[in-house]
Amino acid sequence: MEAQSASATATSVRRLRRELQLIQQSPNSQVAVKPSSSSLLEWHFALHSLPADTPYSSGCYHGRLLFPANYPHAPPTVVMVTPSGRLEVGCRLCLSMTDFHPESWNPAWSVDTILTGLLSFFLSDSESGYGSVQSLDEQRRQLARSSWAHNATDPDFVQLFPELMEPPERRASTAQGSSQERAAHMQARECWICRDVGSEPLIHPCACRGSMSGVHASCVEQWMRHQRQAGGGGSRPRCSICREAYLGQEVRPGLSSFVFHYASDFGGQLICSALLVAMLLGFQDCWRGKEAALPLPASIAFILMFGCVTLHKFAVLAASLPLHRPPPRSPRAQRFHTSDPQKLARNSAEALTTICVLAVWYMRGELPFVAFLPFGIVGVCFVLKVFSSRLSWSSLCVLTRAVLRCLLLPVMLLRHVTLSLLDPRWVLQLVHPLGAGSHALLVLGTLLLMLCSSNVPLILLWAVHSAALALAIAEKVMAARLVWRHTFAWIYVAQLAFFSMYVANTCCHFQRGFCPDRTWVPVATASALWLTCVCTMALVVNWEECVRHYRNWQRQHGVFTLAHRGEAFAEHRRDLPV
Numbered sequence: 410m411e412a413q414s415a416s417a418t419a420t421s422v423r424r425l426r427r428e429l430q431l432i433q434q435s436p437n438s439q440v441a442v443k444p445s446s447s448s449l450l451e452w453h454f455a456l457h458s459l460p461a462d463t464p465y466s467s468g469c470y471h472g473r474l475l476f477p478a479n480y481p482h483a484p485p486t487v488v489m490v491t492p493s494g495r496l497e498v499g500c501r502l503c504l505s506m507t508d509f510h511p512e513s514w515n516p517a518w519s520v521d522t523i524l525t526g527l528l529s530f531f532l533s534d535s536e537s538g539y540g541s542v543q544s545l546d547e548q549r550r551q552l553a554r555s556s557w558a559h560n561a562t563d564p565d566f567v568q569l570f571p572e573l574m575e576p577p578e579r580r581a582s583t584a585q586g587s588s589q590e591r592a593a594h595m596q597a598r599e600c601w602i603c604r605d606v607g608s609e610p611l612i613h614p615c616a617c618r619g620s621m622s623g624v625h626a627s628c629v630e631q632w633m634r635h636q637r638q639a640g641g642g643g644s645r646p647r648c649s650i651c652r653e654a655y656l657g658q659e660v661r662p663g664l665s666s667f668v669f670h671y672a673s674d675f676g677g678q679l680i681c682s683a684l685l686v687a688m689l690l691g692f693q694d695c696w697r698g699k700e701a702a703l704p705l706p707a708s709i710a711f712i713l714m715f716g717c718v719t720l721h722k723f724a725v726l727a728a729s730l731p732l733h734r735p736p737p738r739s740p741r742a743q744r745f746h747t748s749d750p751q752k753l754a755r756n757s758a759e760a761l762t763t764i765c766v767l768a769v770w771y772m773r774g775e776l777p778f779v780a781f782l783p784f785g786i787v788g789v790c791f792v793l794k795v796f797s798s799r800l801s802w803s804s805l806c807v808l809t810r811a812v813l814r815c816l817l818l819p820v821m822l823l824r825h826v827t828l829s830l831l832d833p834r835w836v837l838q839l840v841h842p843l844g845a846g847s848h849a850l851l852v853l854g855t856l857l858l859m860l861c862s863s864n865v866p867l868i869l870l871w872a873v874h875s876a877a878l879a880l881a882i883a884e885k886v887m888a889a890r891l892v893w894r895h896t897f898a899w900i901y902v903a904q905l906a907f908f909s910m911y912v913a914n915t916c917c918h919f920q921r922g923f924c925p926d927r928t929w930v931p932v933a934t935a936s937a938l939w940l941t942c943v944c945t946m947a948l949v950v951n952w953e954e955c956v957r958h959y960r961n962w963q964r965q966h967g968v969f970t971l972a973h974r975g976e977a978f979a980e981h982r983r984d985l986p987v
Contacts, residue, residue, distance in 0.1 A: 417450050420603045420628070421480040425449055427604035428520045440524045443569045450476045453569050454524055455560075456531065463532055464546040465493065468553025469573055470531075471566045474520065475735055477508070481602055482635040484514040487527060488735045490566075491559055494544035494552045495531055501733045503539035504530060511639035515649045516602045516632050539733065602628035614655050614971055615648035626971045629655070637965045646969055661967040667959055670966075678755070685759055688715050689766055696780050716783070721745075722760045723787050729753055764788040843891055845898035848874075848943075852905045859913055864922035864932050867913065871939040878942040885949045896954070899947035906943040910936040 417425075425444070432442055439458050445451040452474040459465045470493050475486040487502045496502060503509040506523050530536055537543075544552075557576055560566045567574065599606050601624055611623035633646050633655075646655040692715045694701050695708035703711060728737055728745040730753070736746045747753060767784050770776035829835045839846040851874055858867040884891055913936050919928040948955065 417476075417478050417480075420482075420605075420631075421476065421478060422449060423605040424481050424603050425452075425476065425520075427599075431519070432521060437521065437524070440528060441570055441573060442520060442524065445565070446568065450478065450480075452476070452520065453565055455566070455570050455573055456528060457573055459532065464549035465495070465532070465553050467550070467576065468493065468556040469560060469576070470556060471560050471563060471570075472527075473735070474523070479631075479635065481516040481518075482632045483639075484508050484511055485523065486735055487523070489540075490563060491556050492552050493531075493542075493556070494549035495534075495542055497540045497542050499734065500540045501735055502527075502541075509539065512636065514636065514639070516628075517649060599623065600625045600628055602632060612971070614657075615653040616651045617648060629971050630969060633969055637967070655969075655971055657970050657972040659967050659969045661963040664959075666966075667962055670962075681755070681759070685762065688718065689763065691715070692780075693770060693776060696777055719760070719763055719784065720787065722756045722763075723791055725756050726753070726760060727791055760788075760791075838894070841894060844894040845902050846895065849898070849902050849905060852902060852909055852943075855909045856912065859917045862920045864919040864928050868923060868931055868935045871935045875935075875939045875942045878946050882942070882945055882949050893950045896950045899950050903940075903944045903947040906940050910940050 426449075429442075429444060439456060441455040441457065443453055445453060454472050454474060456465075456470040456472070457468075459468070469491070471490040473486075473488045473490060475488065477483040477485065484507055486508045487504065488500065489496045489498050489502070492498050501507065501509060504526065505513050506515075506518055506526055557574070560570075561574060600611060601622075603625065609625045609627060612626055613622050614624065614626075614629065646657070646659075647653065648655065691703075691711055695703060695712050701708055724745045725747060728742045729747050736743055736748075764784060767776060767781050771778065771781040838844060839850070841847060851870070855867060855870060858870060861867070881891075885893070914929065914933055917932070919932065922928055923931040
């Protein structure tokens with residue numbers, strides 16, 4: 410256990426050991442809990458001896474608790490192992506105290522609290538969520554009777570719960586006191602977050618008394634930081650129990666940090682995209698034989714490097730997808746697992762781009778079949794895994810239906826557009842000058858004008874549209890009497906305008922027009938000014954949303970320093986006027 414729990418922080422280790430001690434002192438008659446022998450961050454539980462008036466009374470249900478390394482500042486993952494007809498097996502459960510809702514997590518909740526809430530949710534059919542299953546009572550009774558045989562095939566259950574290998578005789582439930590009440594005198598002098606005294610002194614930052622009065626300032630500050638990064642918490646830090654506002658000082662980053670954060674993120678994505686394009690072009694060049702730019706040994710090394718990088722991306726996706734699944738049990742697969750949605754989106758986009766580009770090159774005869782075959786096989790296997798946890802004929806049928814839907818998508822879109830054009834109200838909304846639809850159509854018109862041999866029509870359209878947008882920006886800033894529609898759609902208009910500018914400056918070669926000797930100069934200048942106007946307009950019409958996003962970013966990345974209740978009160982008294 411010690412070897413594999415090394416990734417956990419010292420706070421999480423102390424907290425989990427303390428909770429295990431409290432559970433062993435006051436066990437629950439319906440819930441058995443034990444940590445895994447391989448990792449302290451993985452606990453196993455068994456729900457048994459359930460009420461006789463429920464279809465689960467004759468069953469025993471095994472589950473897992475997967476704690477993050479920064480527990481108790483972040484919630485655990487709850488996964489059921491035994492089929493019950495109430496909760497899905499092998500799926501992260503959506504509860505207010507699980508990692509599905511980190512914004513509502515409270516570090517005062519313990520393992521006992523989590524399992525008590527899970528048991529209440531398990532026995533109640535009135536509550537539902539992701540991971541819950543609707544079944545008939547007779548089916549649930551049948552699953553309850555077969556749960557013992559299912560648990561006997563699980564090596565973790567056999568090792569941790571040998572006393573629950575056979576169905577016990579039904580016995581009356583006995584009322585037991587709360588573990589917090591029995592051990593209140595033991596917890597009164599320990600931090601209620603990390604459950605440790607330590608060298609750091611305890612402070613009393615709120616009105617809580619008893620076992621919830623003392624806490625380490627660093628524990629509260631770390632919990633608030635994690636809570637805000639998860640999107641929870643209000644504008645002012647408060648105690649999660651008594652709801653009294655904490656006293657202290659908060660430092661929030663400014664506009665320069667905000668701009669630097671997103672500029673560095675955009676720059677990193679741009680560099681990754683450039684490297685991907687360079688590696689794709691280099692991979693294609695290595696298969697040209699004698700016409701390749703690199704010598705044979707360097708080409709072989711480049712192909713191996715490209716294959717390793719691509720396989721690493723697919724390994725990350727294979728270990729992390731499908732979504733809402735617990736991390737893999739294998740230690741090797743856990744190295745590739747990630748729950749960061751940004752990393753998953755970036756790896757998915759890069760893997761999809763790689764497969765599509767290689768497929769297009771193969772169909773155009775620019776890449777041999779031998780070069781495309783390994784990536785094609787890996788891509789098909791990955792898609793099958795996404796649609797099913799196991800590769801089977803059923804997953805293949807699901808994939809076939811999804812491909813057919815994708816093939817029929819253009820027909821469905823054409824039908825939807827045709828029916829919409831027959832509606833005069835939809836047409837008026839589309840061409841309204843204060844809406845984003847008319848400007849999107851204008852941007853699409855610039856793509857059509859790129860087919861001309863002269864750059865005059867395109868530059869004139871850019872100039873007229875830029876002048877109109879400049880007037881609209883001035884009106885929005887100075888008067889703000891016009892009501893603009895579909896403000897968020899302007900973000901897509903700006904992206905489409907950037908694509909139009911990219912195509913005009915990289916793929917189009919005008920033979921005549923303004924500056925016949927250097928037709929690219931007026932095109933680059935006019936397109937840059939036009940894109941600036943479109944992006945400025947998108948920013949102006951979404952200004953309130955941008956400010957709201959900036960305030961939320963400040964709150965999530967702010968640093969709050971907690972003050973002792975007595976010190977803060979004394980400081981407040983000194984600031985009062987005499």
